[in-house]
Amino acid sequence: LTAEDAQRVMIPSMAYDMPFIIGYAVSFALFKTYGIPSISKILKGTRELSSKKGISKRYMDVNSTYLRFLSATWIACPISGKVYKDEDELTGYKSFFPFKSSVKEVEDDPRAMISLARVNWLHSKYPIKNDDYLYTLGLFAFEPEQWTKRYGWRELSPLECEAYYIYWREIGKRMGIKDIPDSAEAFKAWVEDYENRTMVPAESNHFVANYTLEELLHVLPARFGIKNFARRVSITLLDDIVREAMMYPAQPPIMHFLVGNLLRTMSFFQKHFCLPRIWTNGPIDAKLPDFAKNPSALPTLPRMHPKQFGQKPWYKPEPKNLLEYVRVRLAVLMGLYEEMPNKNLKSDGYRLEELVRLISKTGHEEVLRMAEQLQGCPVAGPWARN
Numbered sequence: 001l002t003a004e005d006a007q008r009v010m011i012p013s014m015a016y017d018m019p020f021i022i023g024y025a026v027s028f029a030l031f032k033t034y035g036i037p038s039i040s041k042i043l044k045g046t047r048e049l050s051s052k053k054g055i056s057k058r059y060m061d062v063n064s065t066y067l068r069f070l071s072a073t074w075i076a077c078p079i080s081g082k083v084y085k086d087e088d089e090l091t092g093y094k095s096f097f098p099f100k101s102s103v104k105e106v107e108d109d110p111r112a113m114i115s116l117a118r119v120n121w122l123h124s125k126y127p128i129k130n131d132d133y134l135y136t137l138g139l140f141a142f143e144p145e146q147w148t149k150r151y152g153w154r155e156l157s158p159l160e161c162e163a164y165y166i167y168w169r170e171i172g173k174r175m176g177i178k179d180i181p182d183s184a185e186a187f188k189a190w191v192e193d194y195e196n197r198t199m200v201p202a203e204s205n206h207f208v209a210n211y212t213l214e215e216l217l218h219v220l221p222a223r224f225g226i227k228n229f230a231r232r233v234s235i236t237l238l239d240d241i242v243r244e245a246m247m248y249p250a251q252p253p254i255m256h257f258l259v260g261n262l263l264r265t266m267s268f269f270q271k272h273f274c275l276p277r278i279w280t281n282g283p284i285d286a287k288l289p290d291f292a293k294n295p296s297a298l299p300t301l302p303r304m305h306p307k308q309f310g311q312k313p314w315y316k317p318e319p320k321n322l323l324e325y326v327r328v329r330l331a332v333l334m335g336l337y338e339e340m341p342n343k344n345l346k347s348d349g350y351r352l353e354e355l356v357r358l359i360s361k362t363g364h365e366e367v368l369r370m371a372e373q374l375q376g377c378p379v380a381g382p383w384a385r386n
């Protein structure tokens with residue numbers, strides 16, 4: 001299995017079969033890393049810095065949205081940098097399933113490597129240990145397997161499990177992570193051992209975990225104990241070793257019973273009563289944006305828009321006609337969005353090499369040079385900046 005094949009094997013489970021469970025698995029994977037003191041110390045520094053500068057919680061939201069777009073992009077877009085055009089144009093991911101006999105045309109799609117280069121660039125500003133990179137990588141590779149085994153309507157097949165490992169190993173290599181174990185089994189054992197050795201209680205763990213959890217929960221109302229209950233559900237979902245490292249209290253057996261059964265009921269319902277998904281609703285459109293197909297007719301530095309929006313509709317285009325205006329206005333009245341799309345919320349869209357701008361405005365050209373190295377060919381056309 002090559003890394004490109006692995007990505008093709010991986011995407012149906014992530015995008016179509018179990019997007020929610022695997023989405024949670026990935027979010028919790030990220031959350032779990034806050035149980036390692038050497039990781040939480042670095043994160044605590046950035047959080048404190050931002051609260052000292054008076055950057056509001058709202059701004060933090062943007063930041064995590066940015067980061068989520070970057071990883072969603074290298075997952076959804078082909079890491080080979082190529083799209084095969086003959087395929088079904090209906091659903092984005094199929095357009096890079098090359099059934100080689102029928103390939104007519106190949107197009108460049110450098111999005112995956114630009115987003116990865118951007119994250120490499122951001123990472124390079126912090127003193128992160130190789131082992132901590134390796135641990136985080138391992139969680140991305142194996143948590144989906146764990147979660148689908150526990151709560152999915154189906155398990156991942158052995159081929160899929162291997163594909164997750166191979167795909168993330170390739171991403172790890174391209175992040176410059178060293179000593180990645182050369183089989184899934186060896187890597188899993190390493191992750192478990194690392195966790196046993198380093199996941200210990202620390203005040204910084206609690207600080208970062210609490211900070212992040214409260215951020216996530218802030219949209220929920222405190223009424224009827226809803227927020228409090230959601231907080232306890234989240235803590236219940238943590239393994240003991242993680243919960244202890246984060247210095248959260250143990251939850252009573254009744255919570256474990258409720259949460260476990262709730263999730264299992266949902267998967268039972270999905271398995272027996274739901275039709276297969278025919279479209280996917282991730283934040284990133286895997287299909288190439290129109291400007292990539294017709295680059296000559298474009299302004300310089302064309303920008304992209306996501307498919308999903310939070311309460312603050314960052315990067316949502318401003319309505320272009322009355323019908324769109326009415327639709328968005330209604331969504332605002334219903335409370336789906338807090339305000340109309342506008343220039344302050346970057347309604348003209350984003351460019352991958354500019355995402356996460358709070359840290360610094362620079363580095364855009366440098367990121368594109370790094371992307372070229374990763375994909376082994378120039379970033380050209382509408383993707384370049386010159």
Ligand SMILES: *[C@@H]1O[C@H](CO)[C@@H](O)[C@H](O)[C@H]1NC(C)=O
Pocket residue numbers: 046047049050055059060063122356358359
């Ligand atoms: C945004 O994320 C970057 C990278 O993780 C971090 O350095 C920066 O402090 C964050 N900004 C805020 C406002 O938290």
Ligand SMILES: *[C@@H]1O[C@H](CO)[C@@H](O)[C@H](O)[C@H]1NC(C)=O
Pocket residue numbers: 189192193196
């Ligand atoms: C990690 O700790 C758990 C629980 O103490 C133990 O069962 C497991 O064997 C340990 N794993 C490794 C790789 O040391």
Ligand SMILES: *[C@@H]1O[C@H](CO)[C@@H](O)[C@H](O)[C@H]1NC(C)=O
Pocket residue numbers: 207210211214
């Ligand atoms: C958890 O975070 C919230 C909001 O950021 C804060 O008000 C609270 O004091 C924190 N709790 C602990 C125990 O650190």
